[in-house]
Amino acid sequence: xxxxxxxxxxxxxxxxxxxxxxxxxxxxxxxxxxxxxxxxxxxxxxxxxxxxxxxxxxxxxxxxxxxxxxxxxxxxxxxxxxxxxxxxxxxxxxxxxxxxxxxxxxxxxxxxxxxxxxxxxxxxxxxxxxxxxxxxxxxxxxxxxxxxxxxxxxxxxxxxxxxxxxxxxxxxxxxxxxxxxxxxxxxxxxxxxxxxxxxxxxxxxxxxxxxxxxxxxxxxxxxxxxxxxxxxxxxxxxxxxxxxxxxxxxxxxxxxxxxxxxxxxxxxxxxxxxxxxxxxxxxxxxxxxxxxxxxxxxxxxxxxxxxxxxxxxxxxxxxxxxxxxxxxxxxxxxxxxxxxxxxxxxxxxxxxxxxxxxxxxxxxxxxxxxxxxxxxxxxxxxxxxxxxxxxxxxxxxxxxxxxxxxxxxxxxxxxxxxxxxxxxxxxxxxxxxxxxxxxxxxxxxxxxxxxxxxxxxxxxxxxxxxxxxxxxxxx
Ligand SMILES: Cc1ncc(COP(=O)(O)O)c(C=O)c1O
Numbered sequence: 001x002x003x004x005x006x007x008x009x010x011x012x013x014x015x016x017x018x019x020x021x022x023x024x025x026x027x028x029x030x031x032x033x034x035x036x037x038x039x040x041x042x043x044x045x046x047x048x049x050x051x052x053x054x055x056x057x058x059x060x061x062x063x064x065x066x067x068x069x070x071x072x073x074x075x076x077x078x079x080x081x082x083x084x085x086x087x088x089x090x091x092x093x094x095x096x097x098x099x100x101x102x103x104x105x106x107x108x109x110x111x112x113x114x115x116x117x118x119x120x121x122x123x124x125x126x127x128x129x130x131x132x133x134x135x136x137x138x139x140x141x142x143x144x145x146x147x148x149x150x151x152x153x154x155x156x157x158x159x160x161x162x163x164x165x166x167x168x169x170x171x172x173x174x175x176x177x178x179x180x181x182x183x184x185x186x187x188x189x190x191x192x193x194x195x196x197x198x199x200x201x202x203x204x205x206x207x208x209x210x211x212x213x214x215x216x217x218x219x220x221x222x223x224x225x226x227x228x229x230x231x232x233x234x235x236x237x238x239x240x241x242x243x244x245x246x247x248x249x250x251x252x253x254x255x256x257x258x259x260x261x262x263x264x265x266x267x268x269x270x271x272x273x274x275x276x277x278x279x280x281x282x283x284x285x286x287x288x289x290x291x292x293x294x295x296x297x298x299x300x301x302x303x304x305x306x307x308x309x310x311x312x313x314x315x316x317x318x319x320x321x322x323x324x325x326x327x328x329x330x331x332x333x334x335x336x337x338x339x340x341x342x343x344x345x346x347x348x349x350x351x352x353x354x355x356x357x358x359x360x361x362x363x364x365x366x367x368x369x370x371x372x373x374x375x376x377x378x379x380x381x382x383x384x385x386x387x388x389x390x391x392x393x394x395x396x397x398x399x400x401x402x403x404x405x406x407x408x409x410x411x412x413x414x415x416x417x418x419x420x421x422x423x424x425x426x427x428x429x430x431x432x433x434x435x436x437x438x439x440x441x442x443x444x445x446x447x448x449x450x451x452x453x454x455x456x457x458x459x460x461x462x463x464x465x466x467x468x469x470x471x472x473x474x475x
Contacts, residue, residue, distance in 0.1 A: 002037075003021070003024070003030075003036065003037050003042070005017055005020050005021070005042065005046060006020075007046060013046075013048055013052050014052050014053070014055035014056040014059070015056070017042075017046075017052070017053060017056035018055075018056040018059050018060060021036065021056065021060060021065070021066075022060065022063075022065055025065050025066075025076055025080060025082070026082055027082070028082045028083060028084055030076050031076060032076055032077065032078045032079075032080050032081065033075055033076060033078055034075065034076045035073050035074065035075050035076075036057070036066060036073070036074040036075065036076070038073060038074075039053040039054050039057055039074075057074055060074075061074070064077055064079065064080075065077060065080065098224075100221060100222045100223075100224060101222065103221075104218060104221075104222060105214075105218065110122075110123065113433070115428075115431050115432065115433035116431035116432070116461075116465075117431055117432040117433065117457060117461055117464065117465030117468065117469075118433050118453075118456040118457050119432065119433055119434045119435075119452045119453050119454070119456075119457055119465065119469075120433050120434075120435060120453050120455075120456060121258065121406065121407035121435055121451045121452070121453030121455070122406070122407070122453060122455070123322065123406070123453065123455045123456050124317070124318050124319070124320075124321070124322070124374070124406060124455045125374070125377065125378075125455055125456060126321050126323075128373070128374065128377060129320065129321055129370070130366070130370060133361075133366060134357065134361065137357040137360050137361060138353055138354065138357040140357075140360075141353040141356040141357045141360075142353050144356075145352070145353060145356060148352070149352060149353065152348055152349065153348075153349050153352050154349065155183075155340050155341075155343040155344040155348060155349045156182075156183050156184065156340045156343070156349075157182065157183060157184025157328070157349065157350065157355055158184065158352060158355035158356050158359055159179065160356065160359035160360075160363070161184055161355045161356065161358055161359035161362075162179040162180075162182040162183075162184065162328075163179035163182075163359075164358070164359045164362035164363050165179075165182045165184070165314075165328050165330075165362070166178050166179045166181065166182050166330070167362075168362050168367065168368075169300075169312070169314060169330065172290060172297075172368075173254075173286060173289065173297075173299065173300045173302075173303070173312075173314075174299035174300055174303040175300050175302050175303060175312050175330050176302065176303060176305075176330075177302075177312070177330035180336075181330050181331060181332075181333070181336060182328050182329075182330055183328060183329050183331060183336065183339050183340060183343060184326070184327075184328050184349070184350050184355055185315075185326075185327045185328055185329060185343065185350060186325040186326070186327065186347065186350050187315045187317055187322075187325045187326065187327040188285060188287060188313050188314070188315045188317065188327045189215055189219065189327075190325075190327065190343075190346065190347075191311075191313045191315075191327055191328065191329040192216055192219050192220070192250070192283065192313065193219055193346065194329075194339050194342040194343055194346060195248070195281075195283055195311055195313075195329070195335075195339070196219060196220055196223040196225070196248075197223070197342045197346070198335060198338040198339055198342050199247065199248060199281055199335075200220070200223050200224070200225050200247065200248060201224075202223070202224030202225070203224065203225075203226055204224075204225050204226065204247040204248070205225065205226045205228055205243055205245045205246045205247055205248075206220040206225040206226070206227055206228070206246065206247065206248045206249075206250065207228045207229075207230050207242050207243055207246040207248070207249045207250070208220070208227065208228070208229060208230065208249070208250045208251075208442075209229075209230055209232050209236075209237050209250075209251060209252065209256060209257075210229025210230060210231060210232065210441055210442050210443055211232070211258055211259065211437060211438075211440035211441040211442075211447060212229070212232075212250070212252075212257060212258075212440060212442070213250075213252065213257045213258075213285065213287075213440070214439075214440060216250050216285065217442060220248070220250070225248075227442070228243045228246065229441075229442040229443040230242055230243075230249075232256055232259055232261075234261055234401070235261070235263060235264040235266070235267045236251075236253055236256055236261055236262065236263030236264060236267050237249075237251050237253075237256070237263060237267065237271065239267055239270040239271045239274055240270075242271075242274055242278075244278060245278075246278060246280050247280055247281070248280060248281050248282075248283060249271070249275065249280055249281070249282050249283070250283045250285065251263070251271070251282060251283070251284060251285070251301070252284075252285045252286075252287065253267075253268060253271075253284060253286075253298075253300075253301045254286050254289035254298060254300065254404065255287075255288055255289050255402065255403075255404040255405045257285070257287065257440070258407065258409050258435075258437065258440045258451050259400050259402070259409050259437075260400050260401070260402025260403075260404070260405060260407070260408065260409050261400065261401060261402060262298050262403065262404070263301070265298075268301050268304055269304065271301070272301070272304060272305055272306075272307075272309060272310075275309045275310075276307050276309060280309070281309060281310075281311060281335075282301065282305075282309055282310045282311070283310075283311050283313060284300060284301045284302055284310050284311070284312045284313065285313050286300055286312060286313065286314050287314070287315065287317070287318060288318040288404065288405045288406055289404050289405075290318070290319050290371050290375075291318070291371070291374070291375055291378055291404055291405055291406060292375075292403055292404040293375070293378075293379050293382065293403055293404065294403050295403050300312055302330065305332075308332035308333065308334055309332070310332070311329050311330070311331050311332065311335065312329060312330040312331075313327070313328075313329045314327060314328055314329075315327030315328070316358065316367075318406060318455075319367065319370065319371050319374070320358075320361075320367070320370070324354060324358075325350075326350065326354060326355070326358055378406060378454060378455070380459055381454040381457060381458075381459055381462060382408065382454050384459055384462045384463070385408060385452060385454055385462055385466065386399065386408070388462065388463060388466040389408075389410065389466070392466065392467075392470050393410075393466075393470065393473075395413065396412065396413055396470075396473050397410040397411065397412065397413060397449075397450070398410060398411045398413055400449075406453055406454060406455040407451055407452060407453040407454065407455075408451070408452050408454075409437055409449055409450070409451050409452075410449055410450050410451075410452065411437075411447065411448065411449040412448040412449055412450075415448055416448050417436070417438040417446045417447070417448045419448065419474075420436045420437065420438060420448045420449055420450060421436050421438065422474075423436075423450065423469075423472045423473060424436045424450070426471075426472035427468070427469050427472045430468045430471070430472070431468075432465050432468050432469050432472070434450050434451065434452055434469065435450065435451040435453075436449070436450060436451075437449035437450060437451055439451075
């Protein structure tokens with residue numbers, strides 16, 4: 001390792017080296033088993049005789065801080081255990097982030113817990129992901145692309161992936177886009193970030209469904225936007241309730257998050273007409289509509305857009321793995337160049353080997369095959385949940401109608417938001433993870449209900465998980 005030693009005088013050189021290495025070990029900067037540089041290397045770097053360094057090393061060995069392994073090198077002793085280095089206190093007046101950041105919630109670490117009966121929404125079953133195929137594709141790209149991987153690439157994305165995405169969303173979601181309209185991003189979240197950089201100034205009004213997708217709310221809020229929640233009914237977002245000053249409307253028309261209805265055609269046309277009158281942009285988040293179980297697929301809102309008002313946003317977080325952080329947007333021509341520049345200043349481009357592997361995954365029909373397989377798996381889980389809810393929860397829950405996705409929402413038939421939260425708390429005590437609908441709401445009245453995801457819970461655990469959940473309702 002490149003150990004930093006600084007000599008501040010020419011006296012007691014061996015002592016200075018000894019003290020600095022000893023301090024690095026005691027402060028936990030050099031951990032048990034870590035190698036020290038060879039005495040020859042360190043002597044050359046410090047322009048000293050090798051003997052001076054050896055004197056310091058011999059003293060560290062004699063005191064048990066390090067051990068010499070003949071012919072291999074010198075290592076920090078395994079016997080040394082020191083607490084993890086503490087961050088030093090910062091003297092003086094602390095720096096303050098902008099107020100939007102102080103008000104932000106803590107980032108959720110969804111991998112931190114693994115409840116026994118996991119009904120958390122928003123997560124696909126990664127245990128069924130074809131990891132071996134994906135590894136082979138990424139590995140092949142790393143080998144094939146060795147010559148190209150040294151240079152920064154086009155911020156808009158890998159050309160093959162842009163074309164593959166345009167075809168995929170054209171076929172499956174009737175999105176009107178060519179490869180030139182597709183910008184590859186690090187997930188939906190980055191697409192929203194780029195859109196907000198390009199379109200929003202502090203104080204601009206952003207309208208969102210309420211209840212709605214919290215990460216989107218947080219993102220627009222962090223850019224200084226004035227956030228307005230718009231109510232949702234059985235036809236989706238209530239267009240008549242949109243604030244006239246809204247500059248941007250974020251909406252999930254295929255499968256409203258979290259309630260699950262799809263936006264009716266008349267509402268869709270109404271929203272497009274409203275956006276044209278208001279000079280606003282619509283961000284369509286089409287996050288999980290690939291998993292549609294019954295009925296005719298409703299085409300994307302973007303496919304109805306005739307005036308270039310809609311930015312269509314998607315990702316493979318639900319269809320593949322959320323940790324890939326691969327997403328995209330199909331943007332109107334009027335915005336594309338600015339979005340590409342925003343991507344460039346944000347992170348230059350998304351990891352190229354991953355993009356190339358995804359292009360191949362789509363082109364070889366592997367994404368479509370995985371979606372087909374997972375649709376069957378999720379449908380079976382969803383049917384089982386619906387059977388149990390119908391059979392056992394009639395007095396407690398009214399399931400919201402929904403034809404797609406990876407979760408179901410259900411209203412409490414009687415009872416308040418607090419009671420729904422109490423059910424969630426009691427459920428947690430018996431290892432059942434569910435979410436309260438009110439967690440997704442921003443403005444009063446907060447809905448009293450539950451959200452049950454089926455991305456993670458396996459078929460054989462549903463019955464028992466819901467039996468335990470039933471016991472969490474107070475009769
Ligand atoms: C409404 C909604 N949009 C988008 C996403 C995916 O976001 P990303 O692509 O940033 O992982 C999710 C995931 O939970 C979601 O619920």
